[in-house]
Amino acid sequence: MKYCSISEASAQFNIPESTLRYYEKKGLLPLIERDGAGRRLFSEDQMALLNTVICLKNTNMPIRGIKQYIDWVVEGDSTIGLRLEMMKNHKQTVLAEISLMTESLEGIDFKISRYTKQRTQTRSGE
Amino acid sequence: MKYCSISEASAQFNIPESTLRYYEKKGLLPLIERDGAGRRLFSEDQMALLNTVICLKNTNMPIRGIKQYIDWVVEGDSTIGLRLEMMKNHKQTVLAEISLMTESLEGIDFKISRYTKQRTQTRSGE
DNA sequence: ATACGACTTAAACCATGGTTTAAGTCAACA
């Protein structure tokens, strides 16, 4: 099993070391081992878990939601039902967010096309 | 021309009155008129502008970005080129955000399908 | 005329998600 230092984990996920320490403190990266000098060792399992944390973060799940999920992962198989329900709910939340952004983007596209015309024709408006 | 009170604007866009006041204070809603008692009057133009502000907010443009845009709107036609450039850039930012979310959603879908199987079969894993 | 509801302000407060700082430890290399 290969281990990563915090700087390697930071580089691989392009996340500041300070953020990784913050995530550990918040309970998003539990059970991280240490070497003899107290330095963090990220196992492959931890790197996979970090990847999951980042997926959830990328989809705007709040820290305490991610923590709940991680707590359930640590708790074991008995929480699979809860995790499944959480992921299904989260997926719906994310799809709604994407829809809202996509819809709002139409308003932006409308401005782009209006401004594109106006720039050459010299007209007025908001 | 019909005018809206702050409570009507709040209801129409489903935004708290406190947030509308905050936006005005931040310069996102300039030139809002007042009645004899000092109460805000939202004209149709202001409601249209508020709609634009909300579009930009829905797509996660920071307040100071929205303010810059609004400042340019107020400044007039000479800023159409700047506004066009801003909206084009913003569109790319939004598309990138949507891509990241969509991509991260795949990791979530993977968990959903794994957990769905595991729930009936009793297996182990993260 | 008075009480109510809707509005006003400035300022304080809050949550979220980090980032930065200060002081210190340790391993390895010159």
Added chain:
DNA sequence: TGTTGACTTAAACCATGGTTTAAGTCGTAT
């Protein structure tokens, strides 16, 4: 052996985006 670089901690600090509070004003219905 001593200095350098990577790491450690706790705590302070910061930005963003509001929300809440306190105190007061106005118009209208009773």
